[in-house]
Amino acid sequence: MxxxxxxxxxxxxxxxxxxxxxxxxxxxxxxxxxxxxxxxxxxxxxxxxxxxxxxxxxxxxxxxxxxxxxxxxxxxxxxxxxxxxxxxxxxxxxxxxxxxxxxxxxxxxxxxxxxxxxxxxxxxxxxxxxxxxxxxxxxxxxxxxxxxxxxxxxxxxxxxxxxxxxxxxxxxxxxxxxxxxxxxxxxxxxxxxxxxxxxxxxxxxxxxxxxxxxxxxxxxxxxxxxxxxxxxxxxxxxxxxxxxxxxxxxxxxxxxxxxIGERPPVPLQALRRYTDIAARAMRWSVSPGAPLVGELSRGIDALREVPCVLGEQVPPIPASTSDAARDATQEEGFVPIRLRVNDDPVETFVRPSRTLLELLRYDLDLVGTRQGCDKGDCGACTVLIDGQPHLACLTLAAHCDEREVSTVESLRGPPALDPLLDAFDRCGAGQCGFCTPGMLMTATALLHRDPEPSREAVRRSISGNLCRCTGYGAIVTAIELAAKIKRGAEPAGVDLPGRHVPPPLASAKEKAT
Ligand code: FES
Ligand code: FES
Known part of the structure; x- marks a missing residue:
């Protein structure tokens, strides 16, 4: 983000x-x-x-x-x-x-x-x-x-x-x-x-x-x-x-x-809870046609956030508020959480059953983290929590209270390109790209704890990340190359951008000559 x-x-x-x-x-x-x-x-x-x-x-x-x-x-x-x-x-x-x-x-x-x-x-x-x-x-x-x-x-x-x-x-x-x-x-x-x-x-x-x-x-x-x-x-x-x-x-x-990128995004469900509480406190009604929060906005998919708003109710007020204030909200089933995602503060309410993967993709619009099997088999949803790799599909968002979460969006783009992105590009380590965000985050944690991993250590580290295109060889090579770039043993940013963009196809006329 x-x-x-x-x-x-x-x-x-x-x-x-x-x-x-x-x-x-x-x-x-x-x-x-x-x-x-x-x-x-x-x-x-x-x-x-x-x-x-x-x-x-x-x-x-x-x-x-x-x-x-x-x-x-x-x-x-x-x-x-x-x-x-x-x-x-x-x-x-x-x-x-x-x-x-x-x-x-x-x-x-x-x-x-x-x-x-x-x-x-x-x-x-x-x-x-x-x-x-x-x-x-x-x-x-x-x-x-x-x-x-x-x-x-x-x-x-x-x-x-x-x-x-x-x-x-x-x-x-x-x-x-x-x-x-x-x-x-x-x-x-x-x-x-x-x-x-x-x-x-x-x-x-x-x-x-x-x-x-x-x-x-x-x-x-x-x-x-x-x-x-x-x-x-x-x-x-x-x-x-x-x-x-x-x-x-x-x-x-x-x-x-x-x-417009001037602030971290706020989930629509949180904005709607806010207006619900304000409307109740001020005896005001939210107009059905009010942008984002009116009934007409709540019923349609135009904002791409339907999975997190359907059936949502007003969240509970944190326990430090007086009982009367808590009663005033009349909500049930939500818990407040405060965490950092890619260095940005996030403060919101979630259902106890909401996974970190759902929070990232549907509430915070961080769709780089993939939703593959959704049951812990594929590793496509791997993110870092306090620097350690975790499967976001098996992690409850509420367990990330007061923790640091890093997703693939945290890896630097050009010009100071993250060595892993640089190496994956140079080695052609992404085919369909489905496993790539999870591979990158697993490798990020590996290179953090072991700056000079053996090929065997690299292979072991990504053993929980499945590549359905079976491009493991290039992925392992890319992680080794990234380690070298990080250590300064290989130059960074060689041939960027576009080394792997194929040359234009020869025209029929050129072929004929
Ligand atoms: S989506 Fe989490 S392991 Fe597959
Ligand atoms: S590149 Fe397609 S799943 Fe790995």
Missing amino acids: TTKGHVQVNDESLRDGLQSPSVHDPSPDEKLALLHAMSAIGVDVASVGLPAASARAVADAAALVKEMSDARLRVRPTAAARTTEADVGAVAEVSQRAGASVEVYAFIGSSPIRHYVEGWDLAFLRKRVTGAAEAARKAGLPFCLVTEDTTRAHPTSLTALWDAAIDSGASRLCLCDTVGHADPFGVEALVAFVKSYLAGRGASHVKLDWHGHEDRGLGLANALQAASVGVERIHGTAMGVGERVGNVAMESLLYNLGK
């Missing part, structure tokens, strides 16, 4: 999402259940709300932050604040009660229309930004300045506000398309503008967020564009709930960031 990078996502369901007049404010336990569902789909940071709104908001936010620590969830907290010292103080109180740091997302109106209506001038706004950022700095909390309506603000207003924030220690700037005004070209231009501004003032360490709305139906396209042009953190909400027509739907955002 290759990823271009790891663009982060910020789940704003419990802040912006709750600004929709049509959703129900979840109970504390429902919020905890939703928090676990966010963590299970790999959300990096989540807003725990606007603590300054009320005493209940402080209590709920503190409970969420504490749960993140106690349950060792991967998701980290952010909290919203107006750009006032009092609001930042409320976030600091949450942080102290929970005993964990919380990123402050302080927002301020930046568009001319807002300034006109409120009677604000830039000097006043800069003072507020400075005061809020300084308060966060004193509390030891990271500070992000959220310029509302960035896409409709004047550049000189923006740079004045950004200057004030960065001078006071802001580590992030959040660019907002608050009324869904922009298109992807505008997003690209805005990001180029802010990046050149940051470079110009020697502040390229300041990271960027993108927060966009769906008023023109361009929210997802804009979010993907922002990720493609270098924004490090993108916002969304479950099912896109939020003010007016809503935000970018988190499930679509994650699925599509996976498709």
